[in-house]
Amino acid sequence: MITAYVRTNGILSSHAVEPSGVIPEDVVWIDLLEPTPEEERFVDEVLGLDVPSEEEMQEIEVSSRLYQERNALYMTATVMTGADTAKPGRSPVTFVLVGHRLLTLRYAEPLPFRVFAAKARRHAANFNTGEEVLAGLLDAIVDRVADILERVQGEIDILSNEIFVREEGAPKLDFDEVLRRIGRTQALTTQARESLVSIARLLSFIGRPAETKLPKAFERGFKTISRDVMALSDHASFLANNINFMLDATLGLINSEQNGIIKIFSVAAVVFLPPTVIASIYGMNFQSMPELSWALGYPFALGLMVLSAVLPYYYFKRRGWL
Template sequence: LPFHLYASQAQRHVVPCSSAEDVLAGLLDAIIDRVADILEIAQHDIDTLSREIFVSEPRAKRNYNDILSRIGRGYALISQARESLVSFGRLVGFVARPSDLKIPKSAERGFKTITRDITALSDHASFLANNINFVLDATLGLISNEQNSIIKIFSVAAVVFLPPTLIASIYGMNFDFMPELSWIYGYPMALGLMVLFAVLPYFFFKYRGWL
């Protein structure tokens, strides 16, 4: 795409192309502009992910597999952009090094502008990489919190049903002498105890704010 863009601009005489150095500077400038567009797209994707994770979507509707896949694709794209910028920085540094050959003024100015653009875009790519790492850490933290909430619910349910299970186990023993078995209120008393000892832990957990 940058080559086609530069070729169309050169045909319209929008960019200098009177020497090999001018052509190289124009091509590199078009490529750096393309990298800048890619980083802008990556930043938009990161902003969209941040809104989905922290603001808009309820937790129950989030597809964390899709979010992690998008984070991975975004990180790979930013890594490729950073690698490309490093390669182009070395290329421009090699071309603009002092030598016996005179570089046209327009190309020299172009190489200096490209060097500044590469430095700025490299810093921006590093900033985006830090942002996407933060989004990844936040996503993993939310996943861990949801897993802990589920485990907490199961733990509370186990504690709530433990006393009724104990009472039912006691009165399910096959002993010959159990006075409550022949008592007319034995069965309602056992049911009442099971309900009571199931409700008490529930209200205790609600009072402590664990639910």
């Protein structure tokens, strides 16, 4: 799908464009969402570009993601998708700056794109060129990552209270659920860090010395976004360390609980071993055993078994092993 955004009365108005149609001359932003090969060829011919394929967008080499070809800048960044769903993910998005126009190519619908497009259609803002639209989109993406990291921080605080602050009478902690929640926060944090790293590289590529310099206002805007990205990257690293600590602590609690269970079985085995030995001895029924003809033999054997069980239990109690 091809959507062209044209500045009209101070706002960006969207227009659907068919491959057989015409892209407006005063277009500021062209958005390609899951384009067909026919739509890609149409945009390439109109703008004189070589739009990368979906497979090429997946490349992890920096040289394959950030490069200049003729008068166009090709920049691919990783953007988080579905962070509010049970299956969060990430998807590459390519930004192409050519002739003060912005072309975006994506195969997913990240929330920042919908938010930015809705805001640009409703409110008058300075989106006269593709550079301004790019700055607005990157700012929306970074804001979204910040919101996700804030949510991860809140989830970590909740998990920390559940794990380490146990009130009397509280239900037993479900370690399987805790591990699943820790895994989800770790996945979100990892995806956020990956997205921030790719955006930081993109911003460095824009700010590199080149023949065509950006206006000072744009440079300051991109530098502000770059500082936000650096701060969020540090915060994401801090959260990742906290998550690893909580994972280690949870596994330690699981091991402690398992050790307690094993200790109970070990004590029970030691307590019942002497009575078992005594019962085995007196269960052999040899003819020459003197207790067989003794009237108090049976109660004597029972008392001996009870005593052999009580003494180890009492000993463990005094040593504090129970």
